[in-house]
Amino acid sequence: MMGDGIDGYAERFARLRTNRNRKGWSGVTAHQAPHKPLLLLCVLDLFESGKVFSNLVEITDDLAELFGRYWERVLPFGRSGNLALPFFHLQSDGFWHLLPKHEDARIGPQISSLSRLQEEVLGARLDEDLYDFVLIKEYRDRLRSVLIETYFSSETRSIVLEQSFINRGAFVYSEELLKHPEDPRVKEALPVEEAYRPAVRDQGFRRAVVTAYRHRCALCGIRVRTLDGHTAVAAAHIVPWSETRDDRPANGMALCRMCHWVFDEGLMWVSSGYEISASPQLTTSANLPGYLTNLEGRGIVGPSQKPFWPDIESLRWHHENVFRAR
Known part of the structure; x- marks a missing residue:
């Protein structure tokens, strides 16, 4: 069983539950859907920029724009990205917890559109240990490296890393x-x-x-x-x-x-x-x-x-x- 330390979370980031389909996804994204790793890169960028002030990742304009910019750099001529998919399905990886917008409400079993996600979900909360780690630059950098090295081809990694620098600096x-x-x-x-x-x-x-x-x-x-x-x-x-x-x-x-x-x-x-x-x-x-x-x-x-x-x-x-x- 994986521990709760930074090593454990690095391993979890390297083993995200993604759609692995060689016919649907090219070697650019290691033959798997890039939605989850791109969303997590956006979250790390927002923490780096000081845009997230508490353990609540909301569906904001900044998050949507960052996700779109990463997507266009990685898959400029591919299918369009959908932020709702990773935001909803990342809960299956154990460290991402959706919070219903209304008290005592239950979040639907499948949400694939942003409009419905915004109607039902206030945002997502990270594991408390993970939240503490992403507040520290050294650990953010390590988790970012795991995502880039695991889910993107050697040719694409420099592009993703460059976009991360640009997002934070901009x-x-x-x-x-x-x-x-x-x-x-x-x-x-x-x-x-x-x-x-x-x-x-x-x-x-x-x-x-x-x-x-x-x-x-x-x-x-x-x-x-x-x-x-x-x-x-x-x-x-x-x-x-x-x-x-x-x-x-x-x-x-x-x-x-x-x-x-x-x-x-x-x-x-x-x-x-x-x-x-x-x-x-x-x-x-x-x-x-x-x-x-x-x-x-x-x-x-x-x-x-x-x-x-x-x-x-x-x-x-x-x-x-x-x-x-x-």
Whole structure:
């Protein structure tokens, strides 16, 4: 019988109950479903980032996004990942305990959708001993190594490890951007090696801006999100990072794909009064801009906190250098 020490939990992590099917899963994931090891990597990343404050792993936006990022790196052209599957089935491995959302309620025998999981489950609790271990960096690193070395091919391990570095660094960077929105020196304190900095900066800037705008497009106001963490908006620099090295949220806006494209193409501009203006080129005879024409003269949908609103000088730069005034 396995003990309760770190050796015992390392062995449990190496013997997760996974779907082992050579026809269904390639050698990239050691011919078994990667859902459980990826979820546990996400949990370790959240503990590393200080995002989990107690022995309760909740189904949060951050957890869903991290799971999706790992999945896309490991299986970029494969089937889509489903966070609900490992979150529910990990309880069969003995150290992961689901907590019902309502007192005295019983969790169903099979849950495969996030919507139903969120209806029935408050979160998951780790064994108390395991919880104590994951609070210690040395033990987190050991458990992370077990997961990566056991469930991924030698070629894939470096990719998974890299994404783990990026996830942790991006979270810290985004928190610094949100805590110090007017300090351009935040970028000098990226907590990762030089090789990972571009990816950490991109992911951290995106998280900070999208969080500040609450996943809502600054121009058209659309907010559409899926339960597994996908969102309709992305973070757009007003002045390109290559020009200023400026990742302040005030040098960005959350924009949906269409608004992002027209803004970057100079077909729309935001004035110093935060009103939207359209370029004459948007409505040339060959174009069918649809709802975009209705945005003319409207105010943007800004963040709830004033320091995150678009910087006036950045908007002026965009008008002078990008906007197609004629």
